[in-house]
Amino acid sequence: MPSDTLFTGVRLLDPASAFDGPGELLMRDGRIADFGASLGRPDGAMVVDGDGAVLCPGLVDMRAELGEPGYEYRETIASAAQAAAAGGITTLAALPDSRPAIDDPALVQLLRTRGEETGSLAILPYAALTRGCRGEEFSELGLLRAAGAVAFTDGARAIGPARLMRLALAYARGFGARIVQHPEEPSLAAGGAATEGELATRLGLPGIPAVAEAILVARDIRLAELTGGAVHFAHVSTAEALALIRRAKDGGLSVTCDTAPPYFDLNETAIGDFRSYAKLSPPLRAEADRLAVCAALADGTIDAIASDHAPRDADDKRLPFAQAAPGGTGLATLLAVTLAQVHGGALTLARAIDLLTARPARLLGADAGRLQKDAPADLCLFHPERIWQVEAGKLPGKAQNTPFDGRALEGRVLGTWKAGRRVFG
Amino acid sequence: MYYPHRHLLAIEGLHPPEITHLLDLAESYVLLNRSGKTQRDLLRGRTLINLFFEDSTRTRTSFELAGKRLGADVLNMSVATSSVNKGETLLDTAATLNAMNCDLLAVRHDQSGAPNLLAQKVGAAVINAGDGTHEHPTQALLDALTIRRRKGRLEGLTVAICGDIAHSRVARSNIHLLTTLGSRVRVVGPPTLIPAEAERLGIAVFHDMRAGLADADIVMMLRLQRERMAKGLVPSEREYFHFFGLDQEKLAHAKPDALVMHPGPMNRGVEIDSAVADDPVRSVIKEQVEMGVAVRMAVLDTLARVQRRNAL
Numbered sequence: 001m002p003s004d005t006l007f008t009g010v011r012l013l014d015p016a017s018a019f020d021g022p023g024e025l026l027m028r029d030g031r032i033a034d035f036g037a038s039l040g041r042p043d044g045a046m047v048v049d050g051d052g053a054v055l056c057p058g059l060v061d062m063r064a065e066l067g068e069p070g071y072e073y074r075e076t077i078a079s080a081a082q083a084a085a086a087g088g089i090t091t092l093a094a095l096p097d098s099r100p101a102i103d104d105p106a107l108v109q110l111l112r113t114r115g116e117e118t119g120s121l122a123i124l125p126y127a128a129l130t131r132g133c134r135g136e137e138f139s140e141l142g143l144l145r146a147a148g149a150v151a152f153t154d155g156a157r158a159i160g161p162a163r164l165m166r167l168a169l170a171y172a173r174g175f176g177a178r179i180v181q182h183p184e185e186p187s188l189a190a191g192g193a194a195t196e197g198e199l200a201t202r203l204g205l206p207g208i209p210a211v212a213e214a215i216l217v218a219r220d221i222r223l224a225e226l227t228g229g230a231v232h233f234a235h236v237s238t239a240e241a242l243a244l245i246r247r248a249k250d251g252g253l254s255v256t257c258d259t260a261p262p263y264f265d266l267n268e269t270a271i272g273d274f275r276s277y278a279k280l281s282p283p284l285r286a287e288a289d290r291l292a293v294c295a296a297l298a299d300g301t302i303d304a305i306a307s308d309h310a311p312r313d314a315d316d317k318r319l320p321f322a323q324a325a326p327g328g329t330g331l332a333t334l335l336a337v338t339l340a341q342v343h344g345g346a347l348t349l350a351r352a353i354d355l356l357t358a359r360p361a362r363l364l365g366a367d368a369g370r371l372q373k374d375a376p377a378d379l380c381l382f383h384p385e386r387i388w389q390v391e392a393g394k395l396p397g398k399a400q401n402t403p404f405d406g407r408a409l410e411g412r413v414l415g416t417w418k419a420g421r422r423v424f425g
Numbered sequence: 426m427y428y429p430h431r432h433l434l435a436i437e438g439l440h441p442p443e444i445t446h447l448l449d450l451a452e453s454y455v456l457l458n459r460s461g462k463t464q465r466d467l468l469r470g471r472t473l474i475n476l477f478f479e480d481s482t483r484t485r486t487s488f489e490l491a492g493k494r495l496g497a498d499v500l501n502m503s504v505a506t507s508s509v510n511k512g513e514t515l516l517d518t519a520a521t522l523n524a525m526n527c528d529l530l531a532v533r534h535d536q537s538g539a540p541n542l543l544a545q546k547v548g549a550a551v552i553n554a555g556d557g558t559h560e561h562p563t564q565a566l567l568d569a570l571t572i573r574r575r576k577g578r579l580e581g582l583t584v585a586i587c588g589d590i591a592h593s594r595v596a597r598s599n600i601h602l603l604t605t606l607g608s609r610v611r612v613v614g615p616p617t618l619i620p621a622e623a624e625r626l627g628i629a630v631f632h633d634m635r636a637g638l639a640d641a642d643i644v645m646m647l648r649l650q651r652e653r654m655a656k657g658l659v660p661s662e663r664e665y666f667h668f669f670g671l672d673q674e675k676l677a678h679a680k681p682d683a684l685v686m687h688p689g690p691m692n693r694g695v696e697i698d699s700a701v702a703d704d705p706v707r708s709v710i711k712e713q714v715e716m717g718v719a720v721r722m723a724v725l726d727t728l729a730r731v732q733r734r735n736a737l
Contacts, residue, residue, distance in 0.1 A: 203622040204537040204559030204597060274538030318516055320536030
């Protein structure tokens with residue numbers, strides 16, 4: 001087996017170095033030996049002719065829930081890794097609200113190791129901000145950070161009390177770590193199943209007012225200002241919250257955010273007729289909010305696009321809407337749904353890939369998401385126009401609860417490489 | 426065909442001729458029931474199961490009587506919601522029902538959308554007998570029939586629906602039905618009991634009973650559940666009755682011949698004063714119960730006909 005692989009006939013796209021054009025990339029011993037407009041062809045090199053496809057860094061997904069540990073009936077790490085590879089993802093930040101929660105340094109190390117064992121996916125663990133993600137006492141943030149936690153969060157649970165958030169921001173600052181917030185004021189969100197408004201009223205579903213997001217964002221921006229700490233808002237979905245974040249960034253505060261494909265590709269009408277696969281947290285929003293998310297992707301207010309992957313099994317979902325578990329799978333559809341924004345003209349391809357690679361890597365402090373000589377060859381080869389249709393039941397990996405069921409998409413991953421090894425395609 | 430649907434899950438989405446067909450057929454059953462005759466051959470050999478995940482003696486017995494008057498075999502299944510939580514899912518129940526070859530299924534559930542979910546999984550025609558805070562279609566039909574018989578029409582009437590609109594499936598079904606057939610609908614209640622963007626349903630919202638009832642032809646009261654107080658939506662029963670309870674003084678703001686309705690069971694002294702509830706001229710609450718049986722006969726008959734036609 002030749003140790004050299006030459007990618008040729010590809011559009012090389014590396015947002016970190018602003019390289020975007022026809023080019024070649026040489027992979028040797030699992031690392032990127034060289035890349036550029038034109039390289040010589042070493043003797044015996046295996047050649048991958050991209051035929052005009054795009055070769056970019058392996059995607060970095062900064063927010064995903066894994067079924068393991070604790071919910072293996074939904075998904076195992078092996079099955080998530082398979083779905084991630086099919087989606088072009090080679091690095092993934094895993095949420096800590098598993099069973100047990102990732103609130104102990106040994107568990108952080110375990111998750112990293114489990115990622116390495118897949119051979120296809122680097123897992124970067126978030127650690128639980130509070131023990132058990134229960135929102136009461138802090139975990140050992142310093143020790144967790146030293147063990148390799150990329151940031152602190154209670155996952156799907158909002159950090160509710162203002163005092164707790166204040167202390168978290170202040171203390172984590174000492175260790176150079178961000179606090180990742182699920183921005184939804186808990187007492188306004190309690191018991192809710194859909195965004196409050198005409199549709200929820202018609203369906204008779206308990207509503208969550210959209211301002212529940214802006215209220216927590218506004219508060220936490222003020223607390224970040226007070227403490228000098230760094231806050232990151234996950235899956236931001238409303239115009240009002242984005243406006244607050246935009247202003248905070250303009251003011252020089254350490255405030256960042258991500259969103260996820262459902263919030264720029266779908267609106268609340270997807271839950272019509274009680275479709276529980278479109279039940280997400282935060283809930284899908286009105287069309288005006290969806291458009292605001294698209295605009296914030298384009299103007300740079302949003303720092304990254306994450307899959308917000310949340311595996312659920314049929315029994316979690318085939319329930320009356322309000323009782324069904326929120327969350328959707330997102331690994332296999334992350335790239336293609338993002339590309340819909342490119343095809344629709346809202347984003348350039350380079351910017352879209354930046355939001356899926358270099359920018360989330362920077363937020364996570366990870367040495368990933370860019371093409372770098374002598375760095376491990378984590379690569380994604382995709383055809384931006386190839387058409388496919390999302391079908392629940394036929395997605396890679398175990399979890400099939402996609403909110404995009406039936407959606408026709410343009411853009412298909414052709415191959416994924418992790419440290420030079422082909423792990424998909 | 427006037428009613429082409431396999432199920433009756435909601436009033437929302439039904440067209441005026443479909444609703445009118447059900448009301449006209451129900452009208453004929455009122456006359457039949459009063460004559461003491463029966464039509465026991467219509468549903469002979471068919472099975473109606475009343476699947477109630479939530480207690481409701483009134484609605485269940487109404488369906489039971491309607492089924493029996495048309496000759497169906499009627500079974501009542503009361504499933505405590507807790508046993509569903511213990512592991513048997515709604516869909517397990519659906520599989521059981523399929524195995525029993527049930528033809529018609531009347532479902533009452535405390536969760537909005539539960540009948541829609543069942544309808545996807547069972548072979549039977551599903552009738553929503555009230556789901557969560559979503560819809561209660563047969564209640565709206567019986568209310569409309571009661572009004573139409575008394576007033577001769579629905580179009581152009583002003584109907585004030587009063588009380589806990591936010592948590593009322595009766596209110597939603599009535600709003601959809603009455604606006605579809607040309608009534609002017611108002612809702613009256615404290616802002617904490619009015620659902621978000623209620624105006625978008627084509628109705629007017631009032632927070633004052635006297636203003637809301639002014640010149641109304643129909644005053645429809647809703648039941649206030651105790652847990653609304655526990656959840657802080659209303660401070661006390663006393664305060665609620667003072668501002669939103671229907672008494673003769675507030676009713677005087679409606680038209681002199683305005684009718685008073687209530688889907689039952691009533692909380693006397695909370696949302697309605699006994700003097701109004703029992704007023705022999707104004708109150709049509711007992712008549713609503715009679716119309717309930719006729720409307721459910723019409724619905725069962727219609728869905729069974731659709732089933733026969735689809736089987737051909």
